[in-house]
Amino acid sequence: MMRDTFLPFAKPSISEEAIAEVVDSLRSGWLTTGPKLQKFESMLQSYVNAPHALCLSSATAGLQLALMALNLQPEDEVITTPMTFAATLNVIEMVGATVKLVDVSKDTYNIDVEQIKSAITPKTKAIMPVHFAGLPVDLDPIYDLAEKHGLYVIEDAAHAIGAEYKGKKIGSFGDIQVFSFHPNKNMTTGEGGCVITRDDQIAKHIMLTRFHGMDREAWNRFGKSGSAHYQIVYPGFKYNMMDLQAALGIHQLPLLDEFIQKRTQLANRYLDKLQGFDYLILPKEPAYEHKHAWHLFAPMVNPAKTDLTRDQFMQKLKSMNIGCGIHYEAAHLYPYYADKYGFKEGDFPNAEFIGKHVISLPLFPDMTETEQDEVIDALTCIFENKD
Template sequence: MKHLPAIAGGQPIRAELLPFAKPTLDAADINAVSEVLKSGILVDGPRTEEFESAFAEYTGAKYAVAVSSGSAGLHIALRASAVGHQEEVLTSPLSFPINANCILYQQGIHTFVDVDPSTYNIDISTLRQKITMRSKAIIPVHFAGQPCDLDPIYKLAEERNLVVIEDATQALGAKYKGKKIGSMDNMTVFGFDATQNLTTGEGGMVTTNSEENYKWLKIFRNLGLVRDPDLLVSPEGPWHYEMQDLGFNYRLTEIQASLGLTQLAKVDDFLKRRKEIACLYNEAFTQLHSIILPFQMPDVESSWHHYIIRLQPDLLTADRLQIYLALRAENIAVDVNYLPIFLHPYYKWLGHPDICTLEGSLCPQAEEIYKNIISLPIYPAMTEQDINDVITAVKKVITYYSK
């Protein structure tokens, strides 16, 4: 009975469910939030500016603009890039739907590019083939925290006069060829939800080295309003402000910024812990030949937002659903990240010829990968016992169902 999965009548590895993700918060975080509440300044205060400056310094960018979410960041980055009606934006289908939703907000056209079967990041050769005369921008997604191969992407963008907006919502602290993600001249978008390596509950940041982009991002974040006396069209006095473009209420609160500051001070420790857990998983699962472990390119350092195993159906007697349920029965909360965006009902219903395909597969690699992947818990708050329980459960279930 010891090696029999709980789903088949054995004893579960854990008595209580191990969460899939959990934020790492301490007294410093709580005190920082409390101090803001006591101050009475809850928005448009010094904490937000301090957080932006500290974040820019951490990533190596000249400028950083705090926003209410990573989704908001992607939206205003596209708006600052002047992406408009019927202009194409190329991106990966393996992402959360907002990656493509923000393109629709700008009345653009999303063009999904298939992914590399090893890294699960955007495939460069396919990207080149998908570019047309209407293409305006590329949004490479650093999937699960592993940076895309950026050099050929930027080279291609320069050749075809395209804007690059990096989706680094899962990649804070990750590096490409020794440089932190977010330090490039383009715009890079980060997210701070509860599962991220830095959390503000909800929130995000856009980094850039362009002063022009920086100015537009600030305008679009704050309802299109301008208060700088030097930029006003008809200044009337110290109280005066003007709406100079169509913007959005995408501001980060002082409460969130205060939490972001204390979290940012611990990001490198969080990253170190995630890498330690990933190394322990890699070492423990090496002999499980019916699964494929995460592949890492030699010139990158992942933030390990997700640790994803890929099942090999030909070597197993169970499908992904059965494996998923078996791990849950062991009280290990696993997940699946992500359903290719174009397979969501809304995107099928749009009827665009690149989306509503009647036969064949739009991005066959992405669809095949999705069918067989499972994400395991990986976050700094995990104890040694938590990690050992995940390892034991995976070995137990995969071994039982292996041919």
């Protein structure tokens, strides 16, 4: 049965309270960084139990400023994986450092810790693991390696606010974590991101660089008690988050755990109903204790069981009014990286396999079981040629 309307693969859940809060900001006349951002940041600090939660215009900005705070030099290497959104690699280039890639596990799509060991050189300065789809990376051995070699760990936690590793929230320990609040993510501020750190110096640097390099939080310099004067102590960017965005965040964060619970129920239901459906390779979870944030449900089309390519399958799903996404194609094969570093097919076989076969199926908190059943029926139809 064909759906009448298009089912998106992701959709934010915005409460009436959040809408009213945005309207309140609009009516107040204070649209940009201000009291609502302060409130949202302190809510984030409490949520992850960290002393610094610094919001920015995007997670990309957060990753960039986190790297800048490490004062990297052009020859310095940052280790990450090709199975990520391009922003993870782009920021390393933007700060003038060198991208060093290692492959991922074909089961979890997360960085292969064993391969990090052989990628570390005297020039390595940081490791940037990605908690893919909200599934926490095995952090203990990564932090052990970092300590042994004097490296920083910047966790690309764009997918992972609310996830837990061995009973601890992502963001509640470690060096630096960066969350994204893009509308597809588990909670949203429209666009936006947040850097979490326990390091006062790093926090100070990010506070400077996110707003022109002004020597103090200068958002209220036009207010009655604010001072119109400031000094520029560093050449900074304009990466601040607006109150309009924070207004959404203030009402998204208290619902986050509930959103994740709904995502988890739906993800488990997919896993249950698709058990034995060999046309797809289902996502697997590691043995260590963790809480998955289920930002994505991203199985792979199984080339051993079907001649349909992932892209043909996507087209068929879309023609049946069902949205889907690709997260991600292997980043080392993008022209910029292939040209600059000489990366080629065969360099990171697991990331390449995932990149060719992965597909994100619809998953969002307000998706109904009926909608999910329609997706599952469509899968059966497509693979068993019943359309």
